[in-house]
Amino acid sequence: MDDGKPSGPKTKWWSRPSTERNRPDGPEDAVAVTDTDAGAPAAAPTEAAAAGEQPGPETPDGDFRPAPPVAPPPPAAEPHPPAPAAPAPPAAEPPAHHTQPLHAPDEYSTPPYGGPGPWAPAPPVQRPVATPAHGTSVPPIPAVAPPYAGTNGHGMAAPLPAPVPAPAAVPGGRGHAEAWEPPPAPHTVPQQHATAPQPSQPAVPAQQPSQWLRYDPWGAPQQPLSHPGPGQGPDTRPRKGRRGSVLVGAALLALVAGGIGGGIGAYVERNGGLTTVELPQSGRDDGGRAPDSVAGIAASALPSVVTLHVNGSAESGTGTGFVLDGKGHILTNNHVVAPAGSTGDITVTFSGGESASAEIVGKDSGYDLAVVKVTGVSGLKPLPLGNSDNVQVGDPVVAIGAPFDLSNTVTSGIISAKQRPITAGGEKGDGTDVSYVDALQTDAPINPGNSGGPLVDAEARVIGINSAIRAADSGSALDGGQSGSIGLGFAIPINQGKRVAEELISTGKATHPVIGVTLDMEFTGDGAKVGGKAADGGAAVTDGGPADEAGIRQGDVITEVEGQRVHSGEELIVKIRAHRPGDRLGLVLNRGGEDLSMTLTLGSASGT
Numbered sequence: 001m002d003d004g005k006p007s008g009p010k011t012k013w014w015s016r017p018s019t020e021r022n023r024p025d026g027p028e029d030a031v032a033v034t035d036t037d038a039g040a041p042a043a044a045p046t047e048a049a050a051a052g053e054q055p056g057p058e059t060p061d062g063d064f065r066p067a068p069p070v071a072p073p074p075p076a077a078e079p080h081p082p083a084p085a086a087p088a089p090p091a092a093e094p095p096a097h098h099t100q101p102l103h104a105p106d107e108y109s110t111p112p113y114g115g116p117g118p119w120a121p122a123p124p125v126q127r128p129v130a131t132p133a134h135g136t137s138v139p140p141i142p143a144v145a146p147p148y149a150g151t152n153g154h155g156m157a158a159p160l161p162a163p164v165p166a167p168a169a170v171p172g173g174r175g176h177a178e179a180w181e182p183p184p185a186p187h188t189v190p191q192q193h194a195t196a197p198q199p200s201q202p203a204v205p206a207q208q209p210s211q212w213l214r215y216d217p218w219g220a221p222q223q224p225l226s227h228p229g230p231g232q233g234p235d236t237r238p239r240k241g242r243r244g245s246v247l248v249g250a251a252l253l254a255l256v257a258g259g260i261g262g263g264i265g266a267y268v269e270r271n272g273g274l275t276t277v278e279l280p281q282s283g284r285d286d287g288g289r290a291p292d293s294v295a296g297i298a299a300s301a302l303p304s305v306v307t308l309h310v311n312g313s314a315e316s317g318t319g320t321g322f323v324l325d326g327k328g329h330i331l332t333n334n335h336v337v338a339p340a341g342s343t344g345d346i347t348v349t350f351s352g353g354e355s356a357s358a359e360i361v362g363k364d365s366g367y368d369l370a371v372v373k374v375t376g377v378s379g380l381k382p383l384p385l386g387n388s389d390n391v392q393v394g395d396p397v398v399a400i401g402a403p404f405d406l407s408n409t410v411t412s413g414i415i416s417a418k419q420r421p422i423t424a425g426g427e428k429g430d431g432t433d434v435s436y437v438d439a440l441q442t443d444a445p446i447n448p449g450n451s452g453g454p455l456v457d458a459e460a461r462v463i464g465i466n467s468a469i470r471a472a473d474s475g476s477a478l479d480g481g482q483s484g485s486i487g488l489g490f491a492i493p494i495n496q497g498k499r500v501a502e503e504l505i506s507t508g509k510a511t512h513p514v515i516g517v518t519l520d521m522e523f524t525g526d527g528a529k530v531g532g533k534a535a536d537g538g539a540a541v542t543d544g545g546p547a548d549e550a551g552i553r554q555g556d557v558i559t560e561v562e563g564q565r566v567h568s569g570e571e572l573i574v575k576i577r578a579h580r581p582g583d584r585l586g587l588v589l590n591r592g593g594e595d596l597s598m599t600l601t602l603g604s605a606s607g608t
Helices: 240-271 294-304 334-340 494-507 546-550 569-577
Strands: 055-058 064-066 305-311 316-323 329-332 345-350 355-364 369-374 396-401 409-424 435-442 454-456 462-471 475-477 489-493 511-514 557-561 584-591 594-601 603-606
Touching: 294 305, 294 396, 294 409, 294 454, 305 329, 305 334, 316 334, 316 396, 329 494, 334 345, 334 355, 334 369, 345 369, 355 494, 369 494, 396 462, 409 462, 409 489, 409 569, 435 462, 435 569, 462 494, 489 494, 511 569, 546 594, 557 569
Parallel strands: none
Antiparallel strands: 055 064, 305 316, 305 345, 316 329, 329 369, 345 355, 355 369, 396 409, 396 454, 409 435, 435 489, 454 462, 462 475, 462 489, 511 603, 557 584, 584 594
16 A cells, blocks of 8 residues: 655665765665766665664575555656666775774784674675685675675785665556676675674764774685685695606716716726826837747756655655656656556656656666656657866756646755755665755755756756755755745766666666665764774674775774865765765775774665
């Protein structure tokens, strides 16, 4: 029915107050909406609010509309019907007027719960974000709120949007006018959290927005509500992947550089630098040496020198020998082949490396000489024999042998002395294995294994057979000392060796020159004394022997042989064995304090 109220377009509740004017004072909370479009009539004040009408139900877009009036009067005729309003271009941005909160903002700025109380209008959010988790308390958004621009995604306030002019009222098909609304922006948050305005709420004067008004609790994407802080946009995200790649690349580069550096260092250390060093050097010669040089002597004598390896049932040994003839006869020391006994094996190795078995032809312990023979070997080169009587002290000599089984070893020296009486052996205890040598002394190094090897002169001729050394720890012995050479080596003169070798090859035995007396080996005076009795209990002077015929008697002391002084019984034996049986010897003896001279012819005895 017509209640006398003017009919016409009705205003609806807008979602925010106008920024052009302050709210009117009064009990009612109606706000007039002004159309800023040129020529459009302004909307009439809300009569329903003046009459005490309550707003109608909430619309889907969050606006509230008054209940329809009862029997409105027909609208007054308008002289010119308005045309449908078109959206006007946005006007210039008016000065921002913001509503002053009812109480001071939280000084600690702890949004969203640090702001004013629930009676203050909360700012709307202007961009869609994820709905807060279930159970999160969100302050209500009043229908009338001060202008709010939201944030820019980093917690900073964005510029206020331009005010939207209200369109002209047009007749509606439902009996009232509705304000034109722009289509919802893509960043508009659903209004399900908006609450109905309170008409009795007093107007709040517009002021500058406080800190809590600029806070947007959902303005930072991927920022949880329970962990407020600055948003992590594209500019603040840590680039872990890139940093990790850089670290891995640096580590690989350091590893490669270290390996290259180590290789270069090793090359420099081993080669002395990065460049090749070439030192001056003379060219190769033809290898020729003077025949009388050590090299020339060694080159001539080595093909005739052999190494002997002897294996017996109880012992074994190593020695040296040299070729006597093309038939395979080899001369060496008796103590070299003695370990073989009668059943042992002897192997001969030549300087070129060829080996052959050998057998004993003959041996003599008194001279410490032996001859072995190899068969089935051709191309043998005999070593020429010299004359030991021509040797002078100081003559150069070369010794060849296999010391400690080091075959083809060459040492050199000189003749240090001649006619050194040397005795060796005697392990049996009965004197049958004692060797008496009127030796050549040399300082050419001789060691165990050199025994039986040749001692050659400057023309590569044999002048002696290396047989004994003087060891620092064991005295004079044939190959006995193991302390090495001390420069005292002894060789059997080749003149004696030649005679014995010929007898051994011819008969298998050697003969010894004798005078037919028994010597007192315990005599400590100067000279060789004839004993009282023989070993078998007989007379000391053999009846009918060389000494008996010369007039030598029991107790005589022989002091010289062939003009050489004799100081002991051993020296007398050595001097006698240096001759052949049948040789004539001149002797000087002392009988009762008187010196007597006599001559005798040497006899012969079979060796062992």
